Amino acid sequence: GAVVSQHPSRVICKSGTSVKIECRSLDFQATTMFWYRQFPKQSLMLMATSNEGSKATYEQGVEKDKFLINHASLTLSTLTVTSAHPEDSSFYICSARTPTSGAPDTQYFGPGTRLTVL
Amino acid sequence: AQSVTQLDSQVPVFEEAPVELRCNYSSSVSVYLFWYVQYPNQGLQLLLKYLSGSTLVESINGFEAEFNKSQTSFHLRKPSVHISDTAEYFCAVSASRWHGNKLVFGAGTILRVKS
Numbered sequence: 001g002a003v004v005s006q007h008p009s010r011v012i013c014k015s016g017t018s019v020k021i022e023c024r025s026l027d028f029q030a031t032t033m034f035w036y037r038q039f040p041k042q043s044l045m046l047m048a049t050s051n052e053g054s055k056a057t058y059e060q061g062v063e064k065d066k067f068l069i070n071h072a073s074l075t076l077s078t079l080t081v082t083s084a085h086p087e088d089s090s091f092y093i094c095s096a097r098t099p100t101s102g103a104p105d106t107q108y109f110g111p112g113t114r115l116t117v118l
Numbered sequence: 119a120q121s122v123t124q125l126d127s128q129v130p131v132f133e134e135a136p137v138e139l140r141c142n143y144s145s146s147v148s149v150y151l152f153w154y155v156q157y158p159n160q161g162l163q164l165l166l167k168y169l170s171g172s173t174l175v176e177s178i179n180g181f182e183a184e185f186n187k188s189q190t191s192f193h194l195r196k197p198s199v200h201i202s203d204t205a206e207y208f209c210a211v212s213a214s215r216w217h218g219n220k221l222v223f224g225a226g227t228i229l230r231v232k233s
Binding site for chain 1 (some may be wrong): 208
């Protein structure tokens with residue numbers, strides 16, 4: 001099946017630094033990628049929808065200047081957490097959707113990235 | 119807007135026993151419903167889905183879920199669990215395939231199968 005990878009799987013950084021997380025679709029082209037955030041014992045919350053070659057669409061309450069999303073190719077989207085603070089510590093998960101179907105069930109998920117900001 | 123409630127954060131069960139993981143949703147419009155499974159250190163995998171038609175849907179590994187519109191539920195069941203079913207299970211809802219395919223997830227239920 002379709003495989004989505006994320007890198008890094010874990011990252012620890014100091015407060016005030018920026019962190020970039022990569023999401024790659026390994027064996028298919030993804031015109032749309034989604035970024036989610038998951039707090040411990042809570043739901044996955046959609047942060048933004050990223051379409052290749054255009055600006056990301058952010059969900060209400062998500063700061064677009066803090067969470068920079070770039071979807072420069074059909075196989076790669078990046079999420080950069082700028083000037084990270086301890087409250088940004090979380091589990092970030094991406095998913096990728098194939099371009100041939102409009103059904104929600106074609107989202108394929110990455111394994112997630114654990115961000116810890118000290 | 120849609121929301122999903124998974125009533126149990128953890129469900130311990132013995133091997134070969136039946137299990138039910140509960141999921142309730144709220145929505146003002148028609149929905150599609152999903153169950154995803156996440157094994158340790160892996161990504162979410164689609165387990166089964168309800169889009170239309172028969173309200174009882176099944177997965178290839180013995181799980182089934184029934185869409186109950188009047189009770190706004192989509193509970194996941196398996197008559198006999200295995201150790202390998204230990205994982206976290208997420209219920210999710212989508213309002214419509216034309217609304218950006220946005221999924222709203224429940225908080226997840228950890229199924230722990232004991233020998």
